[in-house]
Amino acid sequence: MNASRRQFLAAAGVGLAGLAGCTAPEGEPSVAGLDNPEDQPFARLYEAVSPSVVRLRVYDAGGVRGEGSGWLYDDDVLVTNDHVVDLADTVRAQFANGEWVTAELLGTDPYSDLAALSVDPPVEAEPLPLLAEQPPVGTRVAAVGAPLGLEGSLTTGVVSGQNRTISSVRNFTISGAVQTDAAVNPGNSGGPLLTLGGDVAGVITQAGGENIGFAVSAALTERVIPELIENGQYEHSYLGVRILPVTPLLAEANDLEAARGVYLAAVPAGSPADGTLRGGAETVIVEGSPQPTGGDVIVALDDTPIATTGQLGTYLALETSPGDTISVTVIRDGEERTLDVTLGTRPDPR
Incomplete structure (x- = not known):
């Protein structure tokens, strides 16, 4: 975002501050700023970013x-x-x-549900910057796009969850997604989820239910899109294991001290982890429920604690690349040990 756009958005805060010392003229309504454009941050946001949303x-x-919808990432x-x-x-x-205008497809990535297109934009359209970090829960955001084909629409809400693991429309797991209660409908897909500062917090990918929508994180977008522009595709890291969350019953079945970590249900032959990590081989009954036993439980990657399947996916997606050798700390037979695994490339789903 250039200086003029940032100044435009920042001016909203100045206008709000100025209202604090205002009083209504005699005989006028006493609600200060009710129709004052300086007291309409979403209106100012829309005016600033709408030329860049398609x-x-x-x-x-x-x-x-x-x-669907889209937004200008680069010139x-x-x-x-x-x-x-x-x-x-x-x-x-x-x-x-x-x-x-006609757009030319540069590259797509089914695993992250992202795509890049080449286009000749009008002069007033400026690239929208990606947010450096996931915004805190409660941050005000807006979804801009064309729900149901209604171009130039804006809905508002807040970030209602961070680092969600979701299933994409094509049933691939996406880690680190942003959850919002801003209304998201068919046609919003691909549009930006924006902060009041005009930064893209994520790329809208789907609605998960009433008052629940999801966006691919800015961090994953920043990794994937440059590769799509340059190479037409993106290579994801691949550990090659089948995993389960560690529930209290699974922890009891495997004599774990706490219900944390990621259980390896299977390590398929020929996968990057084959011969190093161990999958489960047996089942026991705990409180009437069958529970797998004998598999490794991942508790850290490169000394970064891993407590959930979402954290495992997010670390692999954002911190590693195919060919990297990572240290995997597991609990095996009641003992903690650290093993090295060289990551592969996630197979092409097509």
């Missing part, structure tokens, strides 16, 4: 096959969801000035 229309041989690059442009023959983008 409605996407996707065509195949049979005509229009779907719509001539749009970001959207993989599932929005999957199998598209032609993609057209409509900017806020009403102009339609």
Whole structure:
């Protein structure tokens, strides 16, 4: 975001501060700033960012096959969801000035549900910056896009959860997602989830239920999109194990001191972890429920504590690359040990 846009958004805070010492003229309503544009931070946000958000229309041989949203990541690059442009023959983008332009697909990544498109934007459209860190729960945010094909729409809410592990529209696991209660509907997919400062906190990917929507994190977007622009694809790290969360019953079955870590249900032959890590081989009954036993329990990667399956996925997604050798700390047969595993590349799902 350039200086003028940041100054524009920052001015909202100055205007709000100025209202504190104001009184209404005699005979006028006493609610200061009710219709004052300086007291409308979302209106100011929308005015600043809307030229950079697009409605996407996707065509195949049979005509229009779907719509979605996108936003300007670089001077001539749009970001959207993989599932929005999957199998598209032609993609057209409509900017806020009403102009339609044809977008060229640069690359897609089904695992993160992200895609990059080349486009010739109008001069008033400026790239939107990615947020450096996940915003705290309670941070005010806005989803801008084209829900149900209604271009130029804005819905508001807050960040209602961090580091969520979700299943994508195509049933791939995405770690580190941002949860929001801003209304998200079909057509919002690929649009930005924005802070009041105009930074992209995530890329809207789906609605999870009433008052629950999810966005691919800015951190994962920052890793994936440059690779899509340069190479057309992104290679994800691959440990090659089947995992389960450590529940209290599973912990009891495996004589663990606490219900934390990630249980290895299986280590398939030929996977990067094969021959180093160990999967479960037996089952016992605990309180009437069958529980796997004998598998390693991952409790740390490179000395970073791992307490949940989400933390495991987030670390692999954001801190590692294929070919890296990482230290994996596990509990095996009641003892803690650290083993080295060289990560592979997640297989192409297609």
